[in-house]
Amino acid sequence: MNQPSGKNSPIIKGRIVAHLGKALIVEDDEGQTALCKKRTQLEQPAVGDYVEWIRTEAGAGRVEKVLERRSLLSRPAKKGNVRPVAANLDQIVAILAVKPNIDPLLLDQYLIVCEFQDIAPLIVLNKTDLLDEESRKTIDELVLIYKKLGYEVVEVSAVEKTGLNELRQHLQNKTSILVGQSGVGKSTITNALLPDLAIQTKTLSTASGLGKHTTTLSTLYKLPEGGDIIDSPGVNIFGLAHITEQNLAYGFREIRHFADQCKYSNCMHLKEPKCAVKDNVENGEISKQRYLRYLKLRDKLSY
Ligand SMILES: Nc1nc2c(ncn2[C@@H]2O[C@H](COP(=O)(O)OP(=O)(O)O)[C@@H](O)[C@H]2O)c(=O)[nH]1
Ligand SMILES: [Mg+2]
Ligand SMILES: [Zn+2]
The missing domain is CATH 3.40.50.300 (P-loop containing nucleotide triphosphate hydrolases)
Known part of the structure; x- marks a missing residue:
């Protein structure tokens, strides 16, 4: 007789190793894989997620819980x-x-x-x-x-x-x-x-x-x-859309480095006077190409 699925199935720890769109492949600690669905209300798991799942039949199961992510x-x-x-x-x-x-x-x-x-x-x-x-x-x-x-x-x-x-x-x-x-x-x-x-x-x-x-x-x-x-196929860009203009500036190490020397604490290094970032682009300390790409990305995100 098949194991009944549901409340009585033991919880197994695993990791999502592949995402097939409609189904997930979960690997347990012993390296065994199972084809899983996810519980209906569960948020969308991602590859790399540590999860708790239950076996519904041989080689198949259902993801019950996504464990806390560090990123x-x-x-x-x-x-x-x-x-x-x-x-x-x-x-x-x-x-x-x-x-x-x-x-x-x-x-x-x-x-x-x-x-x-x-x-x-x-x-x-x-x-x-x-x-x-x-x-x-x-x-x-x-x-x-x-x-x-x-x-x-x-x-x-x-x-x-x-x-x-x-x-x-x-x-x-x-x-x-x-x-x-x-x-x-x-x-x-x-x-x-x-x-x-x-x-x-x-x-x-x-x-x-x-x-x-x-x-x-x-x-x-x-x-x-x-x-x-x-x-991962097709990861040509990830969610820059939710990056704020502060985070965009933060994302450029050299801009972040000089930003606290700008006159205005909220300087976005565009047309503000006494901008340490622009000064350092002028004197060659900051790569002009990188600064131009900063401006280009700002435009793209159109703050
Ligand atoms: N000459 C050369 N071709 C490579 C090298 N690495 C990959 N390719 C070729 O580049 C093409 C695309 O590679 P692929 O791994 O499918 O790229 P992906 O789309 O990033 O996964 C294939 O024709 C590969 O053979 C390399 O080091 N030198
Ligand atoms: Mg590829
Ligand atoms: Zn500035």
Whole structure:
């Protein structure tokens, strides 16, 4: 006879390792996965969430409760709503690549989210094998701006498998999400880091019973060295929409650094007199490109 589902089923602790849209894949402490629905009134769980769930039948269950999160990344959704992308993150890994192209404005948006959500940032330059002399020079200049601000930059080629050990060290014992525009190599990097990815993927799609063609919104993989990475398609931007103008300024480390030297305590570093931020753009202490992107993002958010 089947176990009855409901009140008498024991509560199991687990973690959401994949979000399939309508269903979730939960992994328990022993590494067993189950395809779960969520209790109707429950808020939307995200990959990385620690949950309590009950088994309703072999390999299937229902998420009853989402445990407290230490961080949550959201993205804008329809009707001004936000949807959770990933929970309990320690690190956001922003991937850049010359192909399709380097997008510093997108990078700055990721970094702003890191700053104001207090999640550690890491910048990864992928596809170094494609760099020629000219693009190398342009990239070095860009990278230098971020290194001066205290950001760490790791250079890799997922195809030639260079730089991966350094990257592994940065990922150890943390939950990280890989973000970046489509085509920068998030999935290829994930593959390169996980020798048994094929197996993990198979387990997940078998557990789901939905086959391997189901679009997973994002998936959490366990690294052999300890730590987890979340590969997530389509996270090209997350909820900057709910970032206030103060948080936007806070998200730029160099603006934050000089802001308390501005004459006005509420200075937004636009046209105000005696603005230490603008002065330091003038004298080259603050990168003009970064300041212009600050202005551009303000426009985009239209305060
Ligand atoms: N030359 C080169 N190509 C790469 C590298 N990493 C990924 N690619 C290629 O870039 C394309 C997009 O990679 P993918 O991992 O799907 O990107 P994603 O959309 O960010 O997940 C694929 O054709 C990869 O083979 C790299 O280090 N060097
Ligand atoms: Mg991908
Ligand atoms: Zn100012």
